[in-house]
Amino acid sequence: MQTGNMLELIDVSHVYVNDQGASLAVEQLNMAVRPGEFVALVGPSGCGKTTILSLLAGLLFPTRGSVLLAGVPVTGPSPQVGYMLQQDYLFPWRTIRDNAAIGLEIAGRRTKAALEAVDRLLEELGLSGAGGRYPHELSGGMRQRVALARTLATEPEVMLLDEPFSALDLHIKLQLEDLVQETLRRRGKTAVLVTHDLAEAAAMSDRVIVLGKQPGRILRELDIPEELRSASPTEARKQPGFQEVFEELWSELNRTEEGERHG
Numbered sequence: 001m002q003t004g005n006m007l008e009l010i011d012v013s014h015v016y017v018n019d020q021g022a023s024l025a026v027e028q029l030n031m032a033v034r035p036g037e038f039v040a041l042v043g044p045s046g047c048g049k050t051t052i053l054s055l056l057a058g059l060l061f062p063t064r065g066s067v068l069l070a071g072v073p074v075t076g077p078s079p080q081v082g083y084m085l086q087q088d089y090l091f092p093w094r095t096i097r098d099n100a101a102i103g104l105e106i107a108g109r110r111t112k113a114a115l116e117a118v119d120r121l122l123e124e125l126g127l128s129g130a131g132g133r134y135p136h137e138l139s140g141g142m143r144q145r146v147a148l149a150r151t152l153a154t155e156p157e158v159m160l161l162d163e164p165f166s167a168l169d170l171h172i173k174l175q176l177e178d179l180v181q182e183t184l185r186r187r188g189k190t191a192v193l194v195t196h197d198l199a200e201a202a203a204m205s206d207r208v209i210v211l212g213k214q215p216g217r218i219l220r221e222l223d224i225p226e227e228l229r230s231a232s233p234t235e236a237r238k239q240p241g242f243q244e245v246f247e248e249l250w251s252e253l254n255r256t257e258e259g260e261r262h263g
């Protein structure tokens with residue numbers, strides 16, 4: 001059945017099995033993300049956020065249920081899905097331009113036109129002139145911008161963001177939140193952001209999904225009001241309605257952790 005969703009998890013459970021036994025990480029989860037939507041996932045440590053991203057990326061397969069990308073079951077990693085992580089994983093021996101082009105190279109698409117597009121992307125992300133430099137010459141924020149360029153170069157429809165800003169200083173983090181949101185929005189990308197930072201979730205996304213303690217289940221979905229969504233993350237933080245959204249998320253998470261202490 002075609003639902004028009006870009007991403008869908010239908011009754012998904014995931015069990016990790018290793019020599020210590022089995023661990024239920026996600027239980028009967030139902031979640032859908034529309035094309036162009038920006039969704040944030042928040043929840044206590046170990047509640048299954050990274051597991052959900054790995055299922056969406058086709059790096060893991062559900063023990064039960066189905067994962068769909070544009071209505072089609074996910075059978076493995078897809079060029080339609082890009083991943084951005086806390087660590088940039090740039091290759092130290094490659095120039096910035098060659099790092100940004102590596103996905104194209106792996107896909108056999110390193111043409112002159114594609115490299116020109118990489119240069120334009122680097123320029124758009126404020127890295128013009130850095131193409132011939134090496135990762136160790138760049139700051140953490142610049143390196144994350146290269147990681148963003150590398151992911152966008154292959155033109156995925158979906159971006160999975162696993163705490164990509166958490167290792168950065170506050171000032172750089174805010175700048176990068178603005179840049180990432182604007183860049184993804186302009187291109188109409190669908191995004192799923194995992195973060196521990198409730199303010200980041202509220203400022204960047206269209207909808208926040210709050211997960212309960214392990215095994216991950218959805219406790220609450222909060223639509224972000226239009227006045228926050230239409231602003232950049234930095235501007236959204238200054239809007240009158242921002243504090244209310246933050247407090248709702250905060251109390252939902254505290255309820256979860258209270259339950260964990262007493263449950």
Ligand SMILES: Nc1ncnc2c1ncn2[C@@H]1O[C@H](COP(=O)(O)OP(=O)(O)OP(=O)(O)O)[C@@H](O)[C@H]1O
Pocket residue numbers: 016017018023024025043044045046047048049050051052214
């Ligand atoms: N490879 C694995 N083998 C066994 N158990 C795992 C494995 N990866 C994760 N888990 C367990 O599954 C549960 C969910 O892990 P996951 O990393 O998805 O949570 P998370 O919400 O992303 O955590 P955090 O916020 O701390 O990054 C945790 O209990 C974790 O210990």
